[in-house]
Amino acid sequence: MQVDSTLKAAVELRNISLSFDNQPLFKNLYFELPTEKITAIVGVSGCGKSTLLKLINGLVPPDDGEIHICGQQVSHSDQADWRRYMGYAVQQIGLFPHLNAADNVILLAQLEQWSSLSIQERLDYLADKMGLDQAILSRFPHELSGGQAQRVGLCRAMMLKPPILLLDEAFSAVDPITRMDIYQYFLRLQETEPRTVLLITHDMREAVKLSDYIAVMQQGEIVQFAPVEQVVSQPATDYVARLVKEHI
Amino acid sequence: MQVDSTLKAAVELRNISLSFDNQPLFKNLYFELPTEKITAIVGVSGCGKSTLLKLINGLVPPDDGEIHICGQQVSHSDQADWRRYMGYAVQQIGLFPHLNAADNVILLAQLEQWSSLSIQERLDYLADKMGLDQAILSRFPHELSGGQAQRVGLCRAMMLKPPILLLDEAFSAVDPITRMDIYQYFLRLQETEPRTVLLITHDMREAVKLSDYIAVMQQGEIVQFAPVEQVVSQPATDYVARLVKEHI
Amino acid sequence: MNRWLIVFIVGLLLPLQSLAKTVVVGSKAFNEGYLLGEIIAQKLTHDGFDVERKLGLGKTIITYEALKQGEIDVYVEYTGTLAQAILKLENTPSLNALQQHAKQEGIKILPRLGFNNTYALVISEQMAKKNNISKISDLVNYPDLNLGISHEFLKRKDGWQPLAAAYGLPYQPVGIEHSLAYQAIANKQIAITDAYTTDGDIARYHLRILKDDKNFFPRYDAVPLVRTDADPALIKSLQDLANHIDEAKMQQLNSQVVNDDQSFAEVAEQFLTDEALIQKSNTQDLNSPWQSLPRYIIEHLQLTILALICSCVVGIPLSIAVYRRPQASRMLVYCTGLLQTIPSIALLALMIPLLGIGWVPAVVALFLYSLLPIVRNTLTALLTLDPVMQQVAVGMGLTPREQLRHVYIPLAVPMIFSGIRTAAIINIGTATLAAFIGAGGLGEPIVMGLSLNDTTLVLFGAIPAALLAILTEWLFEGVERRFIPAHLRNTLG
Amino acid sequence: MNRWLIVFIVGLLLPLQSLAKTVVVGSKAFNEGYLLGEIIAQKLTHDGFDVERKLGLGKTIITYEALKQGEIDVYVEYTGTLAQAILKLENTPSLNALQQHAKQEGIKILPRLGFNNTYALVISEQMAKKNNISKISDLVNYPDLNLGISHEFLKRKDGWQPLAAAYGLPYQPVGIEHSLAYQAIANKQIAITDAYTTDGDIARYHLRILKDDKNFFPRYDAVPLVRTDADPALIKSLQDLANHIDEAKMQQLNSQVVNDDQSFAEVAEQFLTDEALIQKSNTQDLNSPWQSLPRYIIEHLQLTILALICSCVVGIPLSIAVYRRPQASRMLVYCTGLLQTIPSIALLALMIPLLGIGWVPAVVALFLYSLLPIVRNTLTALLTLDPVMQQVAVGMGLTPREQLRHVYIPLAVPMIFSGIRTAAIINIGTATLAAFIGAGGLGEPIVMGLSLNDTTLVLFGAIPAALLAILTEWLFEGVERRFIPAHLRNTLG
Numbered sequence A, B: 001m002q003v004d005s006t007l008k009a010a011v012e013l014r015n016i017s018l019s020f021d022n023q024p025l026f027k028n029l030y031f032e033l034p035t036e037k038i039t040a041i042v043g044v045s046g047c048g049k050s051t052l053l054k055l056i057n058g059l060v061p062p063d064d065g066e067i068h069i070c071g072q073q074v075s076h077s078d079q080a081d082w083r084r085y086m087g088y089a090v091q092q093i094g095l096f097p098h099l100n101a102a103d104n105v106i107l108l109a110q111l112e113q114w115s116s117l118s119i120q121e122r123l124d125y126l127a128d129k130m131g132l133d134q135a136i137l138s139r140f141p142h143e144l145s146g147g148q149a150q151r152v153g154l155c156r157a158m159m160l161k162p163p164i165l166l167l168d169e170a171f172s173a174v175d176p177i178t179r180m181d182i183y184q185y186f187l188r189l190q191e192t193e194p195r196t197v198l199l200i201t202h203d204m205r206e207a208v209k210l211s212d213y214i215a216v217m218q219q220g221e222i223v224q225f226a227p228v229e230q231v232v233s234q235p236a237t238d239y240v241a242r243l244v245k246e247h248i
Numbered sequence C, D: 001m002n003r004w005l006i007v008f009i010v011g012l013l014l015p016l017q018s019l020a021k022t023v024v025v026g027s028k029a030f031n032e033g034y035l036l037g038e039i040i041a042q043k044l045t046h047d048g049f050d051v052e053r054k055l056g057l058g059k060t061i062i063t064y065e066a067l068k069q070g071e072i073d074v075y076v077e078y079t080g081t082l083a084q085a086i087l088k089l090e091n092t093p094s095l096n097a098l099q100q101h102a103k104q105e106g107i108k109i110l111p112r113l114g115f116n117n118t119y120a121l122v123i124s125e126q127m128a129k130k131n132n133i134s135k136i137s138d139l140v141n142y143p144d145l146n147l148g149i150s151h152e153f154l155k156r157k158d159g160w161q162p163l164a165a166a167y168g169l170p171y172q173p174v175g176i177e178h179s180l181a182y183q184a185i186a187n188k189q190i191a192i193t194d195a196y197t198t199d200g201d202i203a204r205y206h207l208r209i210l211k212d213d214k215n216f217f218p219r220y221d222a223v224p225l226v227r228t229d230a231d232p233a234l235i236k237s238l239q240d241l242a243n244h245i246d247e248a249k250m251q252q253l254n255s256q257v258v259n260d261d262q263s264f265a266e267v268a269e270q271f272l273t274d275e276a277l278i279q280k281s282n283t284q285d286l287n288s289p290w291q292s293l294p295r296y297i298i299e300h301l302q303l304t305i306l307a308l309i310c311s312c313v314v315g316i317p318l319s320i321a322v323y324r325r326p327q328a329s330r331m332l333v334y335c336t337g338l339l340q341t342i343p344s345i346a347l348l349a350l351m352i353p354l355l356g357i358g359w360v361p362a363v364v365a366l367f368l369y370s371l372l373p374i375v376r377n378t379l380t381a382l383l384t385l386d387p388v389m390q391q392v393a394v395g396m397g398l399t400p401r402e403q404l405r406h407v408y409i410p411l412a413v414p415m416i417f418s419g420i421r422t423a424a425i426i427n428i429g430t431a432t433l434a435a436f437i438g439a440g441g442l443g444e445p446i447v448m449g450l451s452l453n454d455t456t457l458v459l460f461g462a463i464p465a466a467l468l469a470i471l472t473e474w475l476f477e478g479v480e481r482r483f484i485p486a487h488l489r490n491t492l493g
């Protein structure tokens, strides 16, 4: 699959409603994810960012509304077919404890029956970019430090070169210097082979540095969704203004 | 127990050595944690920050060396007795899945047989400071967002008002605005009833804002340990300089 | 939560308590024993007692010991047996003397039922009339009569030889199978044989009992035995039966069972009504297994639940105590495993010399069998806990006991329950073997049915056992729903 | 990894294959049957065959069916039994005719061993000499002799009545217990009784068999039976035995067992050596259970392992197939639970009409019993998986099959193994009951020992069974060490 780059939105959520235990979280949410751009979602803890990613990935079915991926409406059961084209790094990292770091990363490629050569190549490439050495790759998850595990999870999400990437606070446990390297890698990648990336972060500077668009979420609503510069220069609400002021 | 505030170091590690699978991590590490001050540890992912906390808490016994807490040398088995006086928020959060958020927080107080009134009071106080409402407190861990869970973990560590607090990236999943509130709370607390706090962070600005001292760790060694201003103005190594430069 | 659990368990065990207060009627395992047991049971029921029957317990010594140890409260014994086989007295003492001896053992002998079931020589009525023979000493005059004597009586120390000596009988008897002897008399192949005085066939074959005019045979008077501390009301009720059954009556009752194919319950009721000892009840067939079904089920449940509780109470704490020490854990698993390799019948048999018969050895055996699944699942659950949870529990300063109580065990509970459920189901199956050692339960109709080749009776045990298994599953689903938060629960319940 | 597992399993099952190629010698369950079986077994062993003994199989029809279905390869039958009880022929046909009938059933009758074990009348040698009685028709002249005839012979359709009619015998015999008859003759209480011609007591009591000069009794010639497709070498070896045992010889051999307390193996070896059919071996006591121990253990292992493999192969996939559907999971647990409530002996007995005797029904029964712990643990493990792991597995795009194969099952493995280990241990225990239906194993010495009241023999089964249980634990510890990463392993192994 290739995301049709002429399409404005690789993913489109229309009129999504979702409640947990009769507590509505989303009410008629509309959201579109710009094709081949990096979009950051920021917002208060618990406002529904991770849940939005789960909706897109199909892990949580909406109570109501439509989800379009690459221009096609998909039902909850169809969504399974799209998942391999969406790399997904979950907030809890969630490495498989019975596989070592390398095996966690390459699992999908093995199932896709890549040649072991191309698997090794891709693994080495990603590990290098993420600052993981061979010793780390051969450890089991419980032997990794928090930041190492998070980067292994990131490699796992990116292994198949998915055209869509969903990153849920994927750099939060990585130290600033390594993080800079990863930013550089992403920005360069975006120039040569652009992906559609949706990243959740609490670091406004990360959002500004990495992304093309910023979506600000508040209590299950997108209060501002605009190119970075616009969010910084014309914050739509007080909340956005505070975010921008405190962190830039 | 009260930490003797005339003591320079509430915790002192002397000549600590530790290896994992014959890979030495610490070699003759010396570290002291200033009494009733906030100390931040920063450093590359995987350099040994979390392991240092585990050494202090007694979760990992050193291969060699001495650990002094409040001026007394403690053996690995003794360390158990000190743990209730050290609030510890682990990097993986680690809420108990069979208890709801509130029960996770109050467990230790219940075991200490606090009156239910003082338990409720303390819980309400902490929840308020951490921006957790009643609805969140009654949820089970798997129903919490990442940032909510992290704050519940923080409350749990602080429940017994421990004189020593070990915080392993305890704010990383919290949004910037809420985080500001928590900073304020900590700083005000430190003025009225000062604690000995050791916090690990990847956010240099957090370190600068919150802490009195900063320890910079590199590959199992403390390369600079000084008051914040000194680290900012006179970085001891290139690495420290880069850290300071990139993030302030 | 714990309160509910206790209420639940106590509720289930209550029937055991209430049963313990009923009167338990026992009997030895032969027709007359069953019948007398049934008569006593119906009399007591009529007098307002809550009666449990433990009929057909087996040999004399088992039944007597059961009475002494309180597993049964009354059974009918013969004075001769009591004197010789039980109290080991040399010559046959008077009833009074016997009473004294029994008292020392805590046993009280109640008044005779009225018949003396001893050995006798019988002759056909016709031949007796013809030759005017009425007592044994008359035989001296008829040396030409054919005597067919049962092998047992020929071999007994107090059998044929001393009898012949005492009376000076001039015969060389032929050994004969007792069951064929009457037919042989009817066919005139033999004239005289030995018999029990209450044998139902005596009337049927028109035989006359020769009077033991030299009082050679010891008396085997049927007497109910109770313990000396028995409820006076019970004794009173049993005394009503005194002298209501003479030899002829007993012969007739025996014959109704053997030859007319009536059930013990029918014959007993008929007798008691005829003698105006009880009023005729309107209930249907008393002997129907439907009537005993509740008792079977309750007994089965009690066996299973008691054993299960024991193995939980022993197995789980034991596993918890050793799980941190690999060697000890290994030993524990090996030992519980070894117990499993003892075949169930062998284990039950092994228990008898140690614990006697009844529900105690059965519960112990079941308890031993149900340890393995519980122990292994508890150990495995504790040893495969999420290491982060362990780190946090230790790191926050919980003592080892608190770690277990508040973290590890709650997290291990689904797996431990899984072991308990497996153990419970296996127990329900194995408990059907308990009937072999008189512990009752659903094994009773199964064992009876197998030996009588009565499939219906077998199903009376097998189907409820199967239903119990399903009920158990439901119950555990309910308990788990109560005690385990939904998201941690084995959702199939 | 999988390769090793397969090698391991095949390695364990190999003996089954090799045993399948041995000759299995059967016998019916009475002394002469055991003895003839042992003679054949030793002869075949001497001739280089790999011999397995399945002696004492039970009734005629079970043994015959076992031969027909290939579970045993040879046993000794009597021509009269073959004609009447098995082939249901009216009058007694010639050996040739019998051969024809048997052929249609795929059975080949080998030449007679030489004796005819039929009914006969016997008289004391002394009395015979005195009155010059040698054949049954002589009896017509001595109407005063006392005849004591066994109850069985009296009752048989082809027993006393037609015999008396055929010879015109003027006696009114007395029924007597067969076991007492010889003593009665010795005591001169009776003069004549019935007997089997090969009864070892005939010589001992100095009795003479009266010649059946009117050929009243049908012939019961002992003949080895094999299947028509039997190995010619086997037939050849068995033919060597032809005409080596006449009635007197058989009497003597029977007597050695019954009266001289020699073991079957000793008597058989003595006989074969005396007749120069084999050379005397130098080995110690052939009957020692030590000798059979390896076979017991191998059979036991095979039963247990086969059943365990079956229940893994069925139980684990079945649980995996249903675990997402609560209703189906519940049904599965209920059904496997129901199977557990059928008492083991009843289940084994139930199998006989369906699957005959031998190891097939035993394996099936064991398989059914070991399902529950495996199914329940598999289900519980899958249903209590860490939900984050499930989220990640689904979210990264694994198909349901891949989720199971690569995530859920590996994570569930410690718990599944725990179930398999419980099942294995329970199996080892329950397999001891397999001997009841001729499936061999360590139950064989236990069952034999229990019936002979020989504790040593019981221990010959019980101790290896216990050791097997420990061995099994070790084995599983090894397997787990091989297949489960250390940090996920139930560390006690």
Ligand SMILES: Nc1ncnc2c1ncn2[C@@H]1O[C@H](COP(=O)(O)OP(=O)(O)OP(=O)(O)O)[C@@H](O)[C@H]1O
Residues within 6 Å of the ligand: A136, A139, A142, A143, A144, A145, A146, A147, A148, A173, A175, B020, B021, B025, B044, B045, B046, B047, B048, B049, B050, B051, B052, B091
């Ligand atoms: N059980 C273990 N076995 C082997 N290596 C281990 C084990 N635990 C930790 N390590 C290694 O020790 C090093 C230090 O780990 P630690 O968790 O202390 O790092 P950290 O400084 O906290 O990193 P981060 O910022 O990523 O959390 C890492 O390289 C890690 O891979």
Ligand SMILES: Nc1ncnc2c1ncn2[C@@H]1O[C@H](COP(=O)(O)OP(=O)(O)OP(=O)(O)O)[C@@H](O)[C@H]1O
Residues within 6 Å of the ligand: A020, A021, A025, A044, A045, A046, A047, A048, A049, A050, A051, A052, A091, B136, B139, B142, B143, B144, B145, B146, B147, B148, B173, B175
């Ligand atoms: N299974 C659930 N049951 C009930 N409430 C839930 C459940 N899952 C999530 N929630 C609630 O929904 C809200 C949104 O959660 P979500 O994880 O999307 O937040 P978030 O924006 O990712 O927050 P964070 O920045 O802290 O990760 C939270 O208040 C959370 O408590």
Ligand SMILES: [Mg+2]
Residues within 6 Å of the ligand: A049, A050, A051, A091, A168, B145, B146, B147
């Ligand atoms: Mg989130």
Ligand SMILES: [Mg+2]
Residues within 6 Å of the ligand: A145, A146, A147, B049, B050, B051, B091, B168
């Ligand atoms: Mg860390």
